[in-house]
Amino acid sequence: MTYKVASLFSGCGGMDLGAEGNFEYQNDFYKKLNTKIVFSSDIDKYAVEIYNDNFEHKSILGDIRELKSTLPEHDILIGGFPCQSFSIVAQNPPRLGYKNDNGKLFFEMIDVLENKKPLAFIAENVKGLLSANKKQAFPLVLKSFKDAGYHCTFKVLDSSNFSIPQKRERVFIVGFRDLIASNKFDYPESIDKKSHLKDVIFSENEVDDKYFFSEKAVNGMLRNQEKMNKGRAQDPESFCNTITAHLSKASLNSVDPVLCIEGRYRRFTPREAARIQSFPDSFQFKVSDTRSYKAIGNAVPPVLMWHLMKSVIRALEQ
Ligand SMILES: C[S@@+](CC[C@H](N)C(=O)[O-])C[C@H]1O[C@@H](n2cnc3c(N)ncnc32)[C@H](O)[C@@H]1O
Structure with a gap:
């Protein structure tokens, strides 16, 4: 089976490249995965320009709030939603509010999950999300994903453990609609080979x-x-x-x-x-x-994403 992937907040496509595979990095080949990107978009003109110079399928320039109704059916949703500024102080019971417009974007992912019901999703964010709002925000973020109908786990992954020469800790949330697939899922193991x-x-x-x-x-x-x-x-x-x-x-x-x-x-x-x-050096800027620099710095490292997507597919296929 080829898994159809929809990508939100795609940037220049770091996450998407990893989700697809079929690239070489530092003399290692990251094989093509059983995936096909059927939707990607970003609001940043230049990120979309870079994306479209590098992928056969094209990323759509626009605000996801306006584009989300055009999303095709898909099996896996991926997205590194923009860093949040949630307001949850002085609410009883605590719930996720928005401090600004950017704070609402996380809910676009939730909306898509509720409407399109893909088999699985991968969300990425900075590690600081775990401690944001005196550690009150993250449990509510996780609850929103669970309430959308997903069995969720999360883990901080450090790129330097995946033959990438960078210390970069990011939190990944992975969810499956099916409990069996979720139970079969393991985050990728660290790779022995280090890159400096x-x-x-x-x-x-x-x-x-x-x-x-x-x-x-x-x-x-x-x-x-x-x-x-x-x-x-x-x-x-x-x-x-x-x-x-x-x-x-x-x-x-x-x-x-x-x-x-x-x-x-x-x-x-x-x-x-x-x-x-x-x-990879074949990726053009x-x-x-x-x-x-902006698009590169915002990206999820493709090699790390490749390992994670491979683990998600393995769980879906078992
Ligand atoms: C952390 S970056 C994602 C990078 C991407 N995951 C990658 O691996 O290359 C977040 C992206 O969200 C985009 N963004 C912010 N607001 C948006 C909106 N309203 N609609 C669509 N994209 C938006 C930004 O332009 C930025 O490229």
Whole structure:
């Protein structure tokens, strides 16, 4: 059976690439899974542009609140819903409210589950969701998924355990309509083979001067380093800290990861950021650096998603 997958908040397609498979990363081949993406969309024009440069099927540009009625039937729903700002303080009994428009988007996933009743879903979010609102938000998020008719589990997965050279902890919620499938489901095991930053970065002479910080910025940072804990230079022998969506603004004053090789400080190139996120080199980013960094930093690492989707399919097929 080929499982039809609908993807919400698809961004540039990190989650979707992993959900489909059929790509190479760091000399390993991630085989095609028994899936077919039948819907994907995002509200960000440039993320959709990147997506459509890389996938045969096309992502639709638009607001999911307006597009959701057009969703086709599907078997698996996937989505990294935008980080939430729920308001649940001073409510009795506590329930999920919205602090702003973004806070409502999680309910779009719930809506689709209630209306389309796919066999399973995978939702992703930052680990901070577990502690948000004095730990009151997450149980309510989980309850909403359960109330939509799903047997749910959740787990924090760290990309560095899946041959990805990045420490990136994200919470994944996986739900099945069928209790037997849910009982058969296990989150993917850590992979023994580790990948480190040095495996994916370019040598310094391959990197354009524009990615290096000026002498003035470096001297300023060095003067204040002890006082301000600046200069988040990463160890090439180890995993990179989490790549974020604002890497284009990485400065020596910020907490964003940077490199310091033989005394020269620089930011990662978009291709390096993509590799740190486990995108294959065949995945193209034709938009500006700033827009590329944003889409890359927002993405679910394809390799991690591949392992998770494989586990979900295994549970459905048993
Ligand atoms: C965390 S990112 C998802 C990245 C994606 N899962 C990936 O792996 O590449 C969340 C995405 O939600 C999109 N988004 C925010 N509000 C939206 C809306 N109202 N309708 C559709 N997409 C929206 C953002 O543009 C962003 O790309």
